[in-house]
Amino acid sequence: MTATTWWKHGAIYHIYPRSFADSDGDGVGDLPGITAHLDYLSWLGVEAIWLSPFYRSPQRDFGYDITDHTDVDPLFGTLADFDRLLAEAHRRGLRVILDFVPNHTSIDHPWFAASRTSADDPKRDWYIWRDPAGGGPPNNWRAVTGGPAWTLDPRTGQYYLHSFLPEQPDLNWRHPEVRRAMHRVMQFWLDRGVDGFRIDMVDYLLKDEHFRDEPLDGHGTYEPALARYQLNQPGTLELLRELRDITDGCPGRVLIGEVEYRLPLPRLTGYYGNDDMLHLPINFWLLFTPWQAHDLQTFITAYDGALPGHAWPNWVLGSHDISRMATRLGRDQIRVALMLLFTLRGTPVLYYGDELGMTDVPIPPHQARDPWEGRDPARTPMPWTAGPNAGFSPPEARPWLPPGDPSVNVAAQRADPGSLLNLTRALLAQRRGHAALRNGSYQPAPAPDGVLAYRRVHPDEELLITLNLTGSTLDIPIPGKPLLSTHSGTSRLILPHEGRITMLRAAGHVSEVEQALAPAS
Incomplete structure (x- = not known):
């Protein structure tokens, strides 16, 4: 591990800027609001922050x-505000990762405005235009947001492709000028120091050059991840090599990529290339793997074993696009889930507020904002205090989405040694303090039904992680020194929904541990 591979060392904290902190009272989070809370993130112990657009x-x-990839929307501040955020983050030793959105632009982008003026405009081929087929769209492709992926533009009589909303036309990455323009966007932010x-x-x-129809299943549809x-x-991989070359031109930068959530492992691991594409193709599978010890162990072992030797794993348990972790798994599982996230081999990504156990907030229909429908409950304001507007906005403001449970907030949990927030901080400290957690190997360990157990093995030390996903108290004699429990446990009794990190002080303990954890015959 070196300074250029910092992204392997600690956790990445995902901030949804609209919802983190509102500094100017308009009800929407902004860049100065993030800057004002950098001390919190430094105290928490994360390595980097990743900012949504x-x-x-x-x-x-x-x-x-x-509409402009190289400027800050006034809703969030100014370029000067961003530069200040970046400088203050770096002063605290925090790295800053930006969202890069290369697949599409706004329908209002000057490029698309020019593209749709006529079929002869120089920007026409910067986007994907096709003639109608059979009186309708060019093919059967569907948008991720639902409905056809094509919209007819009456002015020229052609359809344009949008893999997401109709207001988000896809760029044509087969056009060399498009690639060069987006490369310049990356370089703009790299030059600023991201x-x-x-x-x-x-x-x-990239899309199929022949725009062939997708094969449909028996229900007349298809799964986008398997399209x-x-x-x-x-x-596509060649395009990523170009992006990696630009990133590598500034040593110490990381390239992370969002792929379809349920991408099969061979496709997922292919995005690493020969250590010349993505550093971290995001692994979303923990979001969808059944929350059972056997299923989790099976997937974790398969994923770890499928990675090329040069590849580094990564893990996600929360996202701005799905229900919150505490809602999906239940409050009784949130502690053990966080211990899993921070003790697996690889880089963990923590979604803002999950360190507090934030849950989905029911959004009345008249306050719903999401054009896709359904993502608002996991994007509500960060609760800093129990005061008005949860400390997210000034008292006189109206937050863009309603805050959640006022008892779940940073101030209260910082003052409570047994809180989920302080557990998260302790887990991050354990990760920083133990080479086995930072870069040791992952080895599954035998365990009774309902218990997920694994060892993190490093030449200098060996740790055992025991996660009880059941509601039962288990009597498991574990040799070694308890380092951290999700429930302050130190005895041989593993409490319901308890996770524990144990230091195995000598190699000779390994066989004793395996014997202690083995299911009863």
Whole structure:
């Protein structure tokens, strides 16, 4: 591990800027609000922050529909505010990762405005235009947001492709000028000093050259993650090599890529290339693996074993696109889930507020904001205090989404040694303090039904992680020194939903541990 591989050492903290802290009282979080809370993130112990888009945008998809990739939307502040955030983060030893959205622009982007003026405009081929077929769309492709992936433009009589909302036309990455323009966007932010990018939907960059229909299943539909022609096309990996070359031109930067959530492992691991594409293709599988010890162990072992020797794992248990971790898994599992996230081999990504156990907030229909429907409950304001507007906005403001449970807040949990927040901080401290957690190997350990156990093995030390996913108290004699429990446990009794990290002080303890954890015959 070196300074250039900092992204292997600690956790990445994902901030949804609209919802983190509102500094100016308009009800929407902003860049100065993030800057004001950098001390909190430094205290928590994360390595880096990843910011969802804050670029100029009409906000039809809350920033993923961009009109200028190299400027800050006034809703979030100014370029000077960003530079200040970056400088203050670096002063505290925090890295800053930006969302890079290369697949599409806003329908209001000057490029698309020019592209749709006529079929002869120089920008026409910067986007994907096709003639109608059979009186309708060019093929059967569907948008991720639902409905056809094509919209007819009456002015020229052709359809344009949008893999997401109709207001988000896809760029044509087969056009060399498009690639060069987006490369310049990356270089713009690298020159300002950012520490890397999380690339949005990298597997959609190239589409089938012949625009063939997707094969349908027995229900007349298809699963986007398994689509043959709309994504994951030959040549995509070459595009990523170009992006990696730009990133590598500034040593110490990281390139992270969002791929389809349920991408099969061979496709997922292919995005590492020969250590010349993505540093971290995001592994979303823990979001969908059944929360049972056997299923988790099976997937974790398969994923760890499927990675090429040069590849580094990564893990996600929360996202701005799905229900919150505490809601999906239940409050009784949140502590053991966080211990899993921070003790597996690889880089963990923590979604803002999950360190507090934030749950989904029911959004009345008249307050719903999400054009896709359903993502608002996991994007509500960060609760800093129990006061008005949860300390997210000034008291007189109206937050863009309603805050959740006022008893779940940073101030209260910082003052409570037994809180989930302080457990998260302790887990991050354990990760920093133990080479076995930072870069030791992962070895599954035998365990009774309902218990997930594994060892993290390093030449200098060996740790055992025991996660009880059941509601039963278990009597498991574990030799070694208890380092941390989710429930302050130190005895041989493992409490319901308890996780424990134990130091195995000598190699000779390994066989005793295996014997102690083995299921009863």
